[in-house]
Amino acid sequence: AMSEAQIEELLTKDPAALGPMSVGATNAGALFNGIRMPEGDRWELVDPGHAWGTRETVDALDRAIAEVHRQFPGSPKLYIGHISARDGGRLSPHKSHQAGRDVDISYFLDARHRWYQRATAANLDRERTWAFVRALITETDVELILIDSSVQRLLKEHALKIGEDKDWLDEVFQFGSRKPRPLIRHARGHANHIHIRFYSPIAQESAVRAYPLLVKRGAIKPTANYVRHTAKKGQTLGSLARQYGTTVEAIKRANGLRSTAIQAKRVYNIP
Structure with missing residues (x-):
């Protein structure tokens, strides 16, 4: 691990060498050395100027989307909405999205799909959406997933139909379960997109160690608690x-x- 003196030297000479840092809480934080989600042939950036995250966030999204295309070649693009601003901090209209670890992303819907379109029993592509959500859970370091309960019901029914373990599904879905802290939770306003929050252990730990120096040198403003x-x-x-x-x-x-x-x-x- 680098010493405080080494961190301070890099902040002076080569800040980019410190890598991305997720500073503070997702609803009261900042992003330092963020990585912009690249353009891709498997997704469309709705607002590229606010698609900055940690390296771990960007890689996790890429990995989960790639798994869908592995299972279903030729799948349509997903729409990626807000992640964070380049330096993090308040991003209207969200309370979160401040530290490079929150992502708004579309469901897989039918051929007439557009951004922020409500997912329903008539238009939800259950196979691809479940493959994506499952990959988030099993292939990435995800902290929580917000999905409207009406869509959770459709996905859980599909997962059961294809043979997923019921006890495991009860662990991860809030719908139909009494588990105190399921991974997939209901939040109003999330029938038209999925909200994902990732852990970023490297970016978060780096930020904890460098925080006093980042504030001291004016690289970030002190974050609120x-x-x-x-x-x-x-x-x-x-x-x-x-x-x-x-x-x-x-x-x-x-x-x-x-x-x-x-x-x-x-x-x-x-x-």
Whole structure:
């Protein structure tokens, strides 16, 4: 492992040699030395300017998509949406996507497929989409996958039909399972795309070691640390600000809020 002096020397002379670093949390982080997802004949970048990630993220996506094409040669392209901005940080309209480890990507749908099209029983290509999700689970270091429960049902039914182990499927799918932390979880707004979050052990560990020097040399801004608060009935941004010693505007920025209205039972980031 490099010493602090060696890291500082590289920051001065050859920052790229330090490799990509995923700094901080995915909802309060930064990206240093990010890698842009390349153009490819198996995917289409919806917004190339916001398709920056760690090397591990880029390689994992490539590997999972390649597995689909191995099983189903000639498969159509997937659409890859936002990963992160070049330097990470806040990327509207997301709360996450700040540290090069989150990816929005399409489902495999029928021939009339377009980006952000809702997946349904009528248009979902179950074989290819399950092959992709399965490859994410078995071939990459994935942290979580967000898929609407309606689409989870279709994929789980297909997986059972082709002989996948039911106990294993109950471990990975939230739909039809009572496991406390399944890998595939429901989140509203994810019937039209899949959200993937990867672990990036090398990029994350490198960032932890280099963080003080990155901040010291102005390579990144200090990242925020958030408390996760589940709002209760009757609470307001003002009461939360007083409780945690922060400001209403800071809470609004941390959650991408345009107004001061909050909802009971919703989880908010408190800086």
